[in-house]
Amino acid sequence: MLDDTDRRILRQLLADPVADSAELARRANVAPATLWRRLDRLRARGILRGVEARIDWRALGYAVEVSLRFTLDKTEPRAFDAFTAAARQVPEVIELQSFLGSVDVRLSVIARDMGDWQRIYRDRILPLPHVTDIEPLMLVSTIKDTGELAL
Structure with a gap:
């Protein structure tokens, strides 16, 4: 279902959902183009549904x-x-x-x-x-x- 790269990307996204794509790619140890392809695939599969604001x-x-x-x-x-x-x-x-x-x-x-x-x-x-x-x-x-x- 998820490979190690998908898991790294999701972990980094959970850790800092407002990080820009270059920083997220760097932290997940992937190229920016790979990051976008993976995120698009995770969205298409319904695994990643979006980024939300959490209000205190x-x-x-x-x-x-x-x-x-x-x-x-x-x-x-x-x-x-x-x-x-x-x-x-x-x-x-x-x-x-x-x-x-x-x-x-x-x-x-x-x-x-x-x-x-x-x-x-x-x-x-x-x-x-x-x-x-x-x-x-x-x-x-x-x-x-x-x-x-x-x-």
């Missing part, structure tokens, strides 16, 4: 992050679709995931402070449709936050 929400004044686990009404056939459509409209929702098991959906919600969180919860979260149970988990600290995997 705390640096922008969002001091509170809450993970909310929802159980939805299983008797309503359109519950999932209606819930996710409504949840996508909440500006403070930064992540929306679905699961198999007793929890159907998880949202990550950010707020500036506890007063802001209470307003968001009362005005935007509680009115979400087809909810049978909500379990909020307040983030205390992030111990590991990486998309890296040994290549």
Whole structure:
């Protein structure tokens, strides 16, 4: 699937995603033309989907992050679709995931402070449709936050 050259390129890209192509090629020990061909091939195969910006929400004044686990009404056939459509409209929702098991959906919600969180919860979260149970988990600290995997 991946050869050693692909792995070197991906490791260097993960280590410094904003490095220019010449620097990335140098670090991966390949010619710039080889780097571009390899990156194009990795994109075409769906392995490399793009480069994304990671925002530190705390640096922008969002001091509170809450993970909310929802159980939805299983008797309503359109519950999932209606819930996710409504949840996508909440500006403070930064992540929306679905699961198999007793929890159907998880949202990550950010707020500036506890007063802001209470307003968001009362005005935007509680009115979400087809909810049978909500379990909020307040983030205390992030111990590991990486998309890296040994290549």
